[in-house]
Amino acid sequence: MSTVIDKYFLLLFEYLHIMKSSAYMESSANTNPNPNLVQVGWNATTHVFKIAILRLKNVEDAFVKSQKAMYCYLEYIEQISKQTFLAIEPLEAVVFVYDKVLAPITEATAVSPTVGAIGATELSSSLKTAEKMDILANLLIPFEQQEWTLNDKIRIVEEEFYKYAILFLGDTSFQLDVLFPYIEMSKSIIQEVNQIQPFNQESWQYFLDAFYKHTKRAIQQKTVPMKKQVDEKCFILKTTMDYSSNTNTNTNTNTKLEEISKLCFI
Numbered sequence: 001m002s003t004v005i006d007k008y009f010l011l012l013f014e015y016l017h018i019m020k021s022s023a024y025m026e027s028s029a030n031t032n033p034n035p036n037l038v039q040v041g042w043n044a045t046t047h048v049f050k051i052a053i054l055r056l057k058n059v060e061d062a063f064v065k066s067q068k069a070m071y072c073y074l075e076y077i078e079q080i081s082k083q084t085f086l087a088i089e090p091l092e093a094v095v096f097v098y099d100k101v102l103a104p105i106t107e108a109t110a111v112s113p114t115v116g117a118i119g120a121t122e123l124s125s126s127l128k129t130a131e132k133m134d135i136l137a138n139l140l141i142p143f144e145q146q147e148w149t150l151n152d153k154i155r156i157v158e159e160e161f162y163k164y165a166i167l168f169l170g171d172t173s174f175q176l177d178v179l180f181p182y183i184e185m186s187k188s189i190i191q192e193v194n195q196i197q198p199f200n201q202e203s204w205q206y207f208l209d210a211f212y213k214h215t216k217r218a219i220q221q222k223t224v225p226m227k228k229q230v231d232e233k234c235f236i237l238k239t240t241m242d243y244s245s246n247t248n249t250n251t252n253t254n255t256k257l258e259e260i261s262k263l264c265f266i
Contacts, residue, residue, distance in 0.1 A: 004053075004129040005165050007063040011049065012137060013157055015042055015070045020150040022074055024081045038150070039143040040090035041073040044097050046137075050130050055105050057117040059126060069101045132169055132177050139183050140164060140208065152201060160208045167215060174219060178227045182264045183211065185234045189260060206254055210261035218265050225264060233264045 019025050019038055048069040052062035076093040118126065141156050142148055168176040190203050218224045225233070237260065 002166075002170055003059050004126045005133065005162075005169060007059055008046075008049070008130060008133045008137075009157075009162050009165060011045060011063065011066050011070070012042070012141075012161065013154070014067065015045055016150055016154045016157060018070060018074055020154065022078060024078045025150070037077060037088070037090055038153075040094060041070065041077075042137075042143065044073055044094045045070045046130070046134055048097070048101055050127060051102060052105060053123070053126055053130065057123055059118070065101055065105070069097050072097045072100045129169055133165060135177070135180055136165060136168060137161065139180060139187065142204070148201065156205075156208075159205070160212075164208075164212065167212065167219075171219075174224045175227075176215065176219075176224065178225070178230050179215065179264065181234050182230050182237070185237050186211070186260050189237060190257070203253060203257060206257050207261055210258055211264075214262045214265050223265065230264060237263060 016038075019041070025037075045066050049062050049066040052065040053059060056062055056065075073093050073096075076096045077088060080088050080093075140161050141153055143153070168179070186207060187204070190200070190207060215224075
């Protein structure tokens with residue numbers, strides 16, 4: 001399981017960096033690239049990762065295929081961007097990636113064991129971990145925020161994503177993925193702070209740090225909530241937490257964020 005977490009993290013980190021280093025993405029006209037281009041490409045990369053794990057039964061080989069996928073995607077985007085009469089269609093880029101990377105992985109390849117091939121139990125576990133990593137990445141990293149630069153998103157990956165992945169998925173003693181809906185609800189509440197201004201980066205960073213702290217404490221005290229309790233906390237958060245009413249100062253903002261981060265564990 002830790003192998004999947006490590007490889008997924010490396011893919012995400014490399015993907016954001018190659019997008020940032022792209023001549024097209026960093027051109028003066030694209031200081032903040034279309035978030036759809038970034039997110040669609042990442043979704044295609046992780047889809048290749050999961051399909052390759054399933055067919056090749058080898059996480060390292062799947063990692064290599066996924067690396068090829070992200071470079072193929074960027075290559076397509078940059079080539080089309082040079083043709084001024086053509087509009088960039090992300091889904092066409094995805095089809096290009098699948099033709100280049102997934103098509104060669106034939107059924108014959110899939111049934112021929114490779115060096116390091118994993119068994120059925122580990123295969124199932126690896127696929128489930130990859131799926132949960134997808135959910136966690138989309139929860140923690142605001143791909144949809146066009147105002148956030150790629151550097152902003154890379155910072156979240158560096159400072160938050162890996163430690164969350166290790167905490168939430170590295171130890172199977174607790175089913176911490178039951179907390180995902182609460183993180184999602186909290187993100188929605190925090191985004192309502194400034195309905196006119198962009199999603200505040202400092203607020204999101206503060207919440208993630210605080211929620212991580214409370215989660216670790218709950219693990220140590222063996223008080224991690226069950227799914228039913230999490231659902232109840234989500235309902236309470238949605239119906240009673242008026243975050244936007246008390247944001248005049250940084251102190252008040254952080255106090256409210258602290259309340260949101262620990263409500264799930266009370």
